[in-house]
Amino acid sequence: MLFKVCDSREPLRSSLRSNAAFTLVELIAVLLLLGILAAIAIPKFFNLNDYQTRAAYDEVVGAVRYAQKLAVASGCPTQVVLTASTYAIQQHEDGCTSGDYADISTAHPVSTGNFSPIVLDPAETFTFDAMGRSSFGGAITVGDLSFSVIAATGYVNEL
Template structure:
């Protein structure tokens, strides 16, 4: 009964094709850059939304700054015994600041201050992340935080 199974040449060709695919396509599945960019964008978005909610709940003016070095929330004016410029505390007790460990590009710097009504003031009300892949915009008149995508 001849003709059953594969020849050695056929098996070697299959191994060469699989090896070539592993070398060419494999690294694309393990590239973390896109995930790191999205993570920093989502963290920054969460921080800006938290700043707005804290301003509404506390009645204090809260400043949110997001740039290529990280993000930070601080008090824009003295309020309730807290001096102007002091960092906002996060729920675990530390400062509500974080760095940008993956060096995701952010331009320009987002720098807005939320008031007790949730509206915003600031010179720069938007930031583009990762060369424009993600955008965070704060409408100064309404305080609406818009994102794309």
């Protein structure tokens, strides 16, 4: 049948409605509601503190490993200073064996860091010698994550 014949029981409008879809206003309203829901609900599923703690842990482990490698590569003692919420990598100001320790320059990939709400424990100052050995051996806790430094070898072991 090529032509549809409309009778009085079926108005022409009902045959046009078979191609009906959502209007642009309806789609925008739904997207707006989904956006508001996402902005409110999604942050409740993720705890940002866990990510911050892991990032601080990874940074401190990397910094301690870097300090050990710097001591071996330069042949000069390298000191790591850990406080409750910061770390610093230091070397002698005047040459390899004299002068006070000072923070290494920012030209190095890591030099200092600050993790205000995250606690580093214990607050410790230790040195890596030219052979990579550490004056400290024990566990270091960053938030609720820990790693250890083996004094005899300077090895940094993630626990």
